[in-house]
Amino acid sequence: MPEIRWDIITEERVIIATERSRRPHDFKHADAPAEPKPDFVANCPFCVGNEAMTPPEVDAFREPATEPNAPGWHVRVVPNKFPALAPEGDLNPRSLGIYTLSDGVGVHEVIIETPRHNETPVVASAQQWLAVIRMYQRRLQVLSQDARLKTVLIFRNEGKAAGASLEHPHTQLVGLTFVSPVLQRHIEGVQRYRSRYGRHPFEAILEQELREGTRVVRQTERFLLYAPFASRVPYELAILPLSPVARFERLPDEAIQEFAALLQDALRRLHAVLNDPPYNYMLFTAPVGYDAEFWLHLRIVPRLSIDAGFELGSGVGINITAPEDAARYLREASGTIPTP
Amino acid sequence: MPEIRWDIITEERVIIATERSRRPHDFKHADAPAEPKPDFVANCPFCVGNEAMTPPEVDAFREPATEPNAPGWHVRVVPNKFPALAPEGDLNPRSLGIYTLSDGVGVHEVIIETPRHNETPVVASAQQWLAVIRMYQRRLQVLSQDARLKTVLIFRNEGKAAGASLEHPHTQLVGLTFVSPVLQRHIEGVQRYRSRYGRHPFEAILEQELREGTRVVRQTERFLLYAPFASRVPYELAILPLSPVARFERLPDEAIQEFAALLQDALRRLHAVLNDPPYNYMLFTAPVGYDAEFWLHLRIVPRLSIDAGFELGSGVGINITAPEDAARYLREASGTIPTP
Numbered sequence: 001m002p003e004i005r006w007d008i009i010t011e012e013r014v015i016i017a018t019e020r021s022r023r024p025h026d027f028k029h030a031d032a033p034a035e036p037k038p039d040f041v042a043n044c045p046f047c048v049g050n051e052a053m054t055p056p057e058v059d060a061f062r063e064p065a066t067e068p069n070a071p072g073w074h075v076r077v078v079p080n081k082f083p084a085l086a087p088e089g090d091l092n093p094r095s096l097g098i099y100t101l102s103d104g105v106g107v108h109e110v111i112i113e114t115p116r117h118n119e120t121p122v123v124a125s126a127q128q129w130l131a132v133i134r135m136y137q138r139r140l141q142v143l144s145q146d147a148r149l150k151t152v153l154i155f156r157n158e159g160k161a162a163g164a165s166l167e168h169p170h171t172q173l174v175g176l177t178f179v180s181p182v183l184q185r186h187i188e189g190v191q192r193y194r195s196r197y198g199r200h201p202f203e204a205i206l207e208q209e210l211r212e213g214t215r216v217v218r219q220t221e222r223f224l225l226y227a228p229f230a231s232r233v234p235y236e237l238a239i240l241p242l243s244p245v246a247r248f249e250r251l252p253d254e255a256i257q258e259f260a261a262l263l264q265d266a267l268r269r270l271h272a273v274l275n276d277p278p279y280n281y282m283l284f285t286a287p288v289g290y291d292a293e294f295w296l297h298l299r300i301v302p303r304l305s306i307d308a309g310f311e312l313g314s315g316v317g318i319n320i321t322a323p324e325d326a327a328r329y330l331r332e333a334s335g336t337i338p339t340p
Numbered sequence: 341m342p343e344i345r346w347d348i349i350t351e352e353r354v355i356i357a358t359e360r361s362r363r364p365h366d367f368k369h370a371d372a373p374a375e376p377k378p379d380f381v382a383n384c385p386f387c388v389g390n391e392a393m394t395p396p397e398v399d400a401f402r403e404p405a406t407e408p409n410a411p412g413w414h415v416r417v418v419p420n421k422f423p424a425l426a427p428e429g430d431l432n433p434r435s436l437g438i439y440t441l442s443d444g445v446g447v448h449e450v451i452i453e454t455p456r457h458n459e460t461p462v463v464a465s466a467q468q469w470l471a472v473i474r475m476y477q478r479r480l481q482v483l484s485q486d487a488r489l490k491t492v493l494i495f496r497n498e499g500k501a502a503g504a505s506l507e508h509p510h511t512q513l514v515g516l517t518f519v520s521p522v523l524q525r526h527i528e529g530v531q532r533y534r535s536r537y538g539r540h541p542f543e544a545i546l547e548q549e550l551r552e553g554t555r556v557v558r559q560t561e562r563f564l565l566y567a568p569f570a571s572r573v574p575y576e577l578a579i580l581p582l583s584p585v586a587r588f589e590r591l592p593d594e595a596i597q598e599f600a601a602l603l604q605d606a607l608r609r610l611h612a613v614l615n616d617p618p619y620n621y622m623l624f625t626a627p628v629g630y631d632a633e634f635w636l637h638l639r640i641v642p643r644l645s646i647d648a649g650f651e652l653g654s655g656v657g658i659n660i661t662a663p664e665d666a667a668r669y670l671r672e673a674s675g676t677i678p679t680p
Contacts, residue, residue, distance in 0.1 A: 001426050001429065001443050002426055002443070002444025003442070003444050004431075004441060004442045004518075005440075005441045006439070006440040008439060008440070010521075012521045013518065013521070015424050015425065017423075017424045017425075017444065019422070083357075084355050084650075084658045085357075086342060089341065096569075097551075097552070098348060098541075098545070098547075099348060099569050100345075100346040101343050101345045101346065102344045103342070103344070104342025104355050151654070153650065153653050153654050155650055155653050156649060157649050160646075162646070162648060163645075163646040163647065163649070164648070172650065174654070178344075178353065180653075180654035180655055181350075181352045181353070181655030181656065182655040183654075185655075204438045205438070207438075208437045208438050208439070211437075280648060280649035280652055281649065282649050299653075301652060306501065306502070307503065308495070308497045308502060308503025308504070309495030309497050309502070309503070309621065309622050310424070310493065310495055310512065312495075312620055312622060313493050313495050313520075313522060313620070313622030313624070314491070314493050314516065314520035315520055315521035315522040316520060316521065318424045
């Protein structure tokens with residue numbers, strides 16, 4: 001018998017239909033590893049030496065005495081060459097009869113994670129990956145000074161089925177002039193839960209997950225990696241700090257180090273269990289004005305199936321792998337570095 | 341300069357970023373027509389003669405004196421062989437600590453649109469396609485008697501990129517024991533708009549769209565086919581009755597005939613302009629208890645791009661084709677039958 005599970009924050013429902021279930025190695029995806037990738041690709045705009053192929057960099061971690069837009073960098077940040085939003089200008093909100101619109105002002109950056117074309121997060125050194133996560137934090141700190149931005153979303157697309165158009169390892173960042181609908185619904189859900197039960201829903205979730213253990217993949221000193229009870233898709237994962245922190249830019253560096261290592265471990269476990277799956281992850285940090293209710297978290301969404309008319313038309317996910325099974329497979333997997 | 345547009349019902353935002361725009365023939369998709377398909381496939385469970393390969397039929401339009409689960413049908417309805425929800429049983433709602441769940445009870449049917457494997461909606465005769473739409477109405481009438489169901493969603497997936505797993509033309513129907521989150525948000529938006537402006541948002545939309553004309557593809561006596569102002573994806577379309585009707589099962593047969601012809605015309609125009617694109621469409625009819633605020637409509641969503649981390653993490657769509665441009669291309673296209 002399938003189950004319908006409620007998300008306690010958004011109150012949305014997910015159908016857990018394990019009659020259709022498959023073991024992890026039965027998930028087929030188009031992005032499965034082909035031949036090994038080279039560490040340099042001549043026409044890749046993100047490879048070292050090709051710095052002139054991108055817009056001028058806005059930030060970088062570099063070797064001492066190297067110049068911007070030249071080799072010597074470890075992590076490099078550039079504006080998106082085809083930005084969805086324009087960096088300059090005012091919102092200029094206006095009406096068009098009954099409709100409302102504004103100019104598409106915002107920030108769209110690319111965080112190039114490594115000079116090496118084939119250094120994906122699962123094979124990167126701990127030091128290199130830590131530099132990526134430190135750059136996430138630094139960009140959030142810098143952009144928190146831009147008074148126009150209300151939401152800054154950091155996200156990563158891995159594989160064509162997850163919407164990645166360039167292969168070279170990179171993360172994107174979009175700054176929006178409004179609170180995104182996803183965060184709006186999340187915050188309303190947190191407020192609703194709090195007014196009913198007198199505490200933050202993540203506090204309740206942590207208490208139950210740590211007690212039950214069936215959906216826990218790994219616990220560290222400050223974070224929990226787990227498969228959410230109402231996971232919308234197979235092998236969905238979340239990373240949650242064990243105590244409330246609203247903004248990623250406020251984490252002390254020891255917490256950043258622990259977070260970086262846990263995220264890399266999570267991606268390695270998914271790589272091992274699902275054979276290098278396409279995925280997205282999204283880092284949710286407090287939008288402006290909501291520090292009181294926000295508890296930062298990261299969500300990892302493997303892209304093993306396609307949302308069809310049912311999901312688009314209902315908003316209900318159909319998940320063929322129970323989160324408890326996903327967590328068990330991922331606990332049993334080692335988070336070791338895959339052989340190239 | 342990109343634009344940010346508001347949906348006046350859900351208040352969600354869409355980025356219209358036409359700097360990235362392409363002309364319609366530049367949209368590439370994996371589902372572009374290959375060689376012509378045969379009209380019969382021996383191992384297709386939906387082809388005529390293969391009736392034993394499906395669960396026993398629950399409804400059909402058939403030739404007189406033919407038997408259920410045998411040839412002689414024009415449109416045939418069977419339970420989904422791999423249903424997401426179980427047809428029998430009670431909800432049995434329960435708690436698991438802080439979480440809530442219930443048994444996955446509901447209805448999941450397949451409407452086989454034709455005995456012929458290659459008779460897609462764009463090549464079907466008007467009579468055959470009308471039978472499909474009449475069957476939509478008949479199933480909604482039958483299932484409105486099932487007191488467990490609060491939402492019945494009819495949807496069609498065309499092409500692999502739209503989540504279709506079987507090629508033979510078919511539509512699906514899912515009956516849910518709750519109001520779906522998509523309808524819940526829509527209804528809340530309608531209530532909010534009405535309390536602010538004193539009328540249904542679709543009344544306001546129709547007035548403005550008919551006056552402006554730039555987003556109209558075609559108007560018939562009772563319906564409007566148009567590209568919504570805040571279209572989330574390129575070439576998104578909607579069909580809206582010109583005066584309010586809550587439930588599809590209440591449309592008189594003349595309106596059903598007009599609706600069937602207009603939907604077929606819309607699909608033919610998309611086929612002509614976008615070269616047989618993958619798409620989903622969803623028919624939204626009033627969930628139980630909301631006849632007063634509901635205005636039935638159909639939404640067509642071509643699947644020309646993949647939602648990536650930005651869309652998943654923000655809930656904001658990035659649309660690279662202005663609805664006004666999409667409507668113009670579709671107005672200029674003929675809705676004639678493609679040559680096979």
